[in-house]
Amino acid sequence: MSLINAGRLLEAFMPLFLKMGIDRIAVGDMRLAVPALAILGLMVLRYIAFNLGRRYVREVGVDAAFDLRQRLYWHLELQGPRFFSRYTTGDLMARAINDIMLIRQLIGMGTRLLFVLGFSGIIAFIFMFYQSPSLTLLLLPALPVFAVIGWVIAKKIFTQSTQVQEGFSSLSAQVQENLNGIRTIQTHAQEARETDRFAASSDHYAKNYYKLMSLNSGLTSAMLMATGFTTLIVVGYGGLQVVEGVITLGTFTAFIFYLNMMLAPIKEGGVMVTLFQRGGSAAARIFEILDHEPEIRDAPDAAPLDEIGGAITLNHLSYVHPAANGEGWPALNDVSLEIRKGEMIALLGRVGSGKSTLLRLIVRLLDPPPGTVYLDGRDIRMLPVSQVRSEVAMVPQDPFLFATHIAQNISYDNPDRATEEVWRAAESADLEATIRRFPHRLETMVGERGVTLSGGQKQRASLARGLVRETPVLLLDDCFSSVDTETEEFILSRLKTLRQGRTTLMVSHRVSTARHADRIIVLDEGRVAEIGTHHELIAKGGLYATLERQQGRRDELVQTLTETTGGEA
């Protein structure tokens, strides 16, 4: 910045030599080499100072945007369910890209314009006063007029900028949602309706943007008119002073030069105000996110355990999802359980009975109330979140794959893991034969969200990712729903051997899965309805026994249909 200001200072000396030249010409003195060379030298120096200074200021803008982007990204990584139920992915992407770009422009261009033009305005004012105090004082009444016009329009620009940026966010959210749901849109033949819906949002955005640009041009024109009017008065009065011999022609020329220099920041007012107001509203949108404290974080007195065995205790655990804002039914209601280290537990229950919620609370993807979830006798809220998540692996209900190799997807937590371990996990998830058929085996790319794999293959890759970690606690959330019962039997028998001595909780809807567990917990409307072994629960004749009968009849029906249709059912 100081280099650019130095350039402005050099520029301010030019009119002095211009004045010297003109005054000499006026009296027939043709010794013009000194002023001409001085002006040339000053121009060269000014050019060098400006270029170096501008490059530096741009670098500052780019560096600041980089830092901000990194901070924002890290902050997003730490957020929990309340945050993600409030902000859409499209909105967050718009803030991360568009708003940070506006802040970069504000720093790189806006501050340069403000400080540099402001500085040159002050310098010009001093030089003008030195040349002609009376002409300079003539300008003073005009300054409040500039300020009032600028202030009124700037406020409107701020409000309009916020609307434009919010419009961009909702456009981005719409695109993101539509691309994610493209198969649903196409299978329902809704392409035209979605395109119309997008056109309406896009049109709304374009109108808001147009209004912002109109305000910007309005401000620029108002400033140009006001500065033009000021110049007219000065030129009129100054010209009169030249005619009357109060000032020389050289002084008058130099004065006009300084006047232009002083009015430059005002003429650039439209650009500057727009840059500042857009950058300001972008900064407000970014800081709104940065001010959102991550809801799941380490307690100040959290301390890690030396080793995690895998015993889990739930003590009167009740939970209402944050998106429900404390209203509605609790997803879990007064659940108390003791799960011993090394046990294999099956969680069974109807749709929406709270099975996934329970698993997510144990891995702290949701925050349980204090004193309700214990790992090896320690309240998990008193353990560092990173320890809980690295010792408790969870395979979610919806498998998610990254757009990279199969191997990197399976060994996601540790890219340097030995290939044999990856193969072993793939084999346990019954994925080994499938991978061997792929052209590049473990190095096969799976596309965005694993689009090149079938539903069952994705589910098994996600299972292998959980198994490969060999954690003391493994949570499987309905991971066998897309695999046939034969494959499921194979995986479960491998799982039993693999998880010997380690705790495993698996959610399922199928009695055929649950019967493999040491104990079965049946949830009903967020409460524990039954606990016991397969035989105990069948003998009890409760909900589990009913489910077993229903599923048994369904399996028999499928079997009969398969036989009568020759396997085409």
Ligand SMILES: Nc1ncnc2c1ncn2[C@@H]1O[C@H](COP(=O)(O)OP(=O)(O)OP(=O)(O)O)[C@@H](O)[C@H]1O
């Ligand atoms: N993010 C959320 N915000 C608000 N409510 C939620 C959220 N996730 C789940 N719920 C509600 O909590 C209850 C329990 O849901 P949960 O996903 O734990 O059930 P589930 O037994 O795993 O069901 P499923 O067998 O269909 O997977 C349901 O009533 C559900 O609507």
